[in-house]
Amino acid sequence: MRIAILDDDPAQLDLLQHTVKALGHDPHAFNNGQALMRALARDTFDMMVLDWELPDTTGITIVKWVRMQQGATFPILFVTQRSQESDIIEGLNAGADDYMIKPVRVAELIARLRAMLRRGYPQTGGVETFGEYKFDAGANLAEMNGERVDLKQKEFALALFMFRKAGRLVSRQQLRDEVWRSQADTDFRTVDVHMSRLRTKLRLRGEFGYQLVSVYSQGYRLEPVTLGSE
Template structure:
């Protein structure tokens, strides 16, 4: 998963980053609220870990801005020195999903992050997942369309499954390159970017993701892609 962490304490920020990376997540760090807000307007993340006290804005103010301006419901965890009941109430009322008091305990942080991601991106049946006529068999990494196997490369399978799991959500190009290709600092242009475009085009063609068939895989200029299920063939069978 792709996580953004915000804290003006360099040591705390490094601890959060190392903890999240140790449990398999890509962590992007920010020391100011304005910088995070700018990034959120052009990039996408799966989880936000926020401090409360910042030099330019408060944590609750950032959360309220996120809930008012971003369409996707990103899970948010406060990690802060604030510990009074009224602080917890204010943070959750602003739109945060969980609240953790410093000093950071690595095991607790990892557990809270796992719990938030599990709730937000639940996978109720890990062996396979189906959307209408599309059936993804995870163990064999096989896609079936109306019961017939479809030949996909590993990257095409991963990309198709990721798109279905994130239907309706804007996903940035960097997010896709980090998640599917494992490139932590992908360039804006060049070979990796062209490879992404090629894979998107192939997945769209092979799976028949066209508005006439009830699907739209759209490129959002300057931002990334959005996959949408338009017709009735969008039931998630688990």
């Protein structure tokens, strides 16, 4: 998982990065709000951990912007010194999913991160079904409307990744990082070509309950579609 971390205290930022990395995730660190907002304009993350008091803005402002302007649904955790009940209520009402008071207790931080990721990205085993689409990760087999679809290895991985994140915007950068992993020289054109193939092979234009939408300059969103009754 790609996790954005925002804190202007270098020691806290280092601690949060180290903890996220130790859990096997990919931390992306920012020390001011504007830097994070610029990153969010072109990239996507699976979770965000942020402080309240920042040199150029507030964590509350960031959370509201993420929820209202971007419509982002990823989990958000406040890690802050503000400990009043009214602060906690304000943070959660602004759109955060959880709230942790500094000083950071690492074991508690790990537990909270794991719990939030479990809730935000529930893991399923074996065959995964999404409406008329079925994926067997063990056998690399895909079906659509009961019929097998021939997908190459990268196409299968990309399709399953997008279905698991249905409804969420996913940047080209994140797709490259998550699906191509060790192939750092993969360009965004390769990502676009694979997405075009998936749209055709899986008929992702809404007729079977999902449509693949390109979001200009950002990436893609696989949107569930409510099928009308005959």
